Amino acid sequence: MNDFEYLRAESLQNASGEQSRDGSRFLAGGTTQVDLMKCGVEKPARLIDITFLPGLSDITVTPHLIRIGALAKMSQVAAHPGIKRSAPVLSESLWRAASAQLRNMATIGGNLMQRTRCTYFRDPVAYSACNKRTPGSGCAAIHGNNRNHAVLGISDSCIAIYPGDFAVALTAFDARIVLQDPDGQIRRVNIREFYLLPGESPHLEHDLKPGELITAVEIPVVPALIHSHYLKVRDRASYEFAAASAAVGVELEADGKTVRDVRIAMGGIGTVPWRATDVENQLKGKAFDEETLRLITAVVSQGARSSGHNDFKITLAPRVATRALLTAGGIS
Known part of the structure; x- marks a missing residue:
């Protein structure tokens, strides 16, 4: 160091x-x-x-908006009664992440800024080729052991996966990241615009201007958020990153059988948290049953590209999305 x-x-x-x-x-x-x-x-x-700055660890839950301060601990947010009641997907995504010790230390702002766990990125001594670390140096992962790498949003410059859970849940529900610059100006960015696809510049990961600091996260409260779930499939039961995950929510029509609104975001498969808007659009107005869900979620991996060892993610992702939706809708 x-x-x-x-x-x-x-x-x-x-x-x-x-x-x-x-x-x-x-x-x-x-x-x-x-x-x-x-x-x-x-x-x-x-x-x-910044840990001693006042007012950045508050958690506020109203009927229309959830606001979480950037310095709130992951464990505090996961255990908050209002969030567990109004937004179970947020609580579940946090307590399924990391270990209890880390959740007690890690902040929400830091969680949103976490970087990839790509082995080649995190070992500069053994692997010099990493466009995230050194732009233009190449990507050792493309022809290396890439089982845990992304299949969506990749480029010829980078296939590193986004490792987090909480941001996946935020992506499903159109969260806004609240930023403040050195002049005190506030800027709100939709989370889908906050994370940048690698393209030819993988070292640029976030829509952040010099000196900007995350001060809070805001999540609109919608009916689908109340009936939400986070499913994380991984190689072991705890302290492991997702092979594939799904943050979902569903609102049914008055008949209890037809989809009025549905939210789906996938983790463990993309270079950024991946919103499955095509699947959402196809499900709206359809019957909420297992057969329909399995048929339509099959396109959740549309556009995916395997790098050799990670092709199983393309098959796994639709199954994870279906299971999560069935749980959120009270079918299983």
């Missing part, structure tokens, strides 16, 4: 101003930042500690 300067921010403006200087990074729970520093991936000249 490199030597670095430590600063404790006194205000949001102070934090943003300091972070806009070259070589600066924010520090909150530290479960991602410190890890990347130990790996030699991140070598910041200074860390700006």
Whole structure:
């Protein structure tokens, strides 16, 4: 780990101003930042500690909006009674992530900023070719062991998977990321625009301007959010990243049999949290039964491309989406 300067921010403006200087990074729970520093991936000249800033850990649940402060701990959000009642998918996506120790330390803002777990990205000593670390150096994963890599949203420059769970749930329900710049200006970005596809510039991962700090996440409360579920399929039962996951919600018509609204986002298969809008559109107005769900969710992997070892994800993803929807709709 490199030597670095430590600063404790006194205000949001102070934090943003300091972070806009070259070589600066924010520090909150530290479960991602410190890890990347130990790996030699991140070598910041200074860390700006924002954990003591007031007002950024509040959680507010109203009939129309959920607002979660960026410094709220993952475990606090997962256990919040209002969120468990109004948005079970948010709670489930958090408590199925990481370990209890990490959830007690990690913040929501840090969780949204976590970087890929691609082995080639996280080992700069053994693998020099990584366009995320060093633009233009190549991608060792494409011809390497790529079982845990993405099949959607990939490019010839990068196939690294987005590893998180919470952002997948947020993507299904049109969450907004609230950002503040050094001048105190507030900007709200839809989460689907916040995460950037790799294209030819995989090192650019988020729609963030210099000095901008995540202050909160806002989620509109809709009926489908109340009837929601997060299903995570993985190689082992805990402390493991998703082979494929689905964040879903469903609202039925008054007859209890017809889909009025449905939300589906997939994790574990894309370079970013993946919203399945085609599947949603095809399901609206259809009968909510297992046969229909299996038929229509088959296109959830449409456009997917295997890199050799990860072709199983293309088959797995529709099955995960169907199971999650059946649970959300009370069928299984």
